[in-house]
Amino acid sequence: MLSFGKAGFRKLAGAAAAVLFFALNALGQTQSQTGDVKPIPILQGSAGFITNFDGGDAHLAPIATPVVLVPVGERWLFETRANFETDMVQLPGRSGFHGQVEKQVDYAQIDFIANKYATVSVGRFLTPFGIYNERLYPVWIRNLQSDPLTLPIGIGPSNASTGVMVRGGFKARPQFDINYTVYFSTLVTTTPVDSDRFAGGRAGIFVPKARLEVGGSFQHLLQQERSNLFGFHAVWQPTKLPLDIRWEYARSKRGSGYWLEPAYKLSQLPFLQNEMRRTQLVARYQQFFTGQLASDSLPPVNTKQFEFGVNYYFMDGLKFTTNYGRQFSSIGNKNVWTLGLTYRFVVPMGPEGGRR
């Protein structure tokens, strides 16, 4: 059941007016967004089979996340992602692994590319708080298959928001680009597409020459304790090394923490070059600190975790992944092992056209 307050309706009306404004603004622009290439609908996404041993308990987790993209005209895009995931475990007194398939629509949004500075999205969208939820979550993208401990901070009960979002990226100066997102989400209480009522934004600066992106996120909760949340993120890829460093910090009344994840491809090693260029070493160190309020999705006590992993890319869309981690907390230390195979697929849903 959807639950809107009067203020919620006022804000949605304001959002609709904004969409209209950008639509009118776009009428004055005639340049095609994609040149002379007409996009077609595509089905893409990822799938994987992840096995993890969490404190000695084995979990089998097949996962499939299809994404459907339907471009309409020059400026519109409908995009949706579903998630089918099972957590199969051994139950006491029964043989084999058992689990139910959890089905969820991660996002279903309509995007309108208004101009080179702004895109308006309406519907259910991934909450852009930090970078992990929106950009690094799919199994084929993430370097380590476990979620960061701080991931639930600021992204809502089902990792998504329902409402309106305006976002964009543009070259502010020759030396750097600016990207931003502002959004409003309304309260939805229908599981599994529930969302909280909040408003927030994220902004970042990307310096192409240094391959460095830094940014921050802010969110104000418009329900419950009406608190403020904030976070920072950074991504750096040194130009001289096949190294990729990502970092995020998030703080809320329910907890705070950070994670730091360097990943290094062995492509510069002088031997077994075909194998080494496909091999990536990854590590992640993270800490979580409990807040004033409790949360079901965050650890109940202060927690530290270190993980080390190796990824092997058979090709860009097919990856074998493995990692070992050790978690330290006052309720007990434990080992976390993960093994998995992930792949990404793209299936055109129309005449794809030849290479130019």
Add this chain to the structure above:
Amino acid sequence: MKRNWMLICCLGVMTFLVGTAIAQEPTKPEAAPKLPADMPLLSANSNPNDENALPQRTKRTRQARHTTKREQSERAEGEQRFRENCGRCHQPPHKFPPRVMAAAIRHMRVRAMLTDEDMRLILKYMTQ
């Protein structure tokens, strides 16, 4: 019994998707764009704008050279933008057919907040 069926279905789906992924892998590297046969190669220190320094050529050849150079320049710029932007989150994908890539790049325009120019140049690079 039900579990066995689930495993068989999982294996079937995985086989199909792995097959799809393998089928997408290009078998040959992309050929470099062909230059006109009568086009002299530039030396490292030659000045392409110095008309006196160039040998006599037809107008058509000059135009072809100009177009090729511009395309090469845009392609190089597109490749650079591709590495800077796409590589921040994921492994660089191989090239897709143009209309597929046009849909994917529009998705990335929204998701990764690519600039207008990034989108145009990356699309050009990825579809040539």
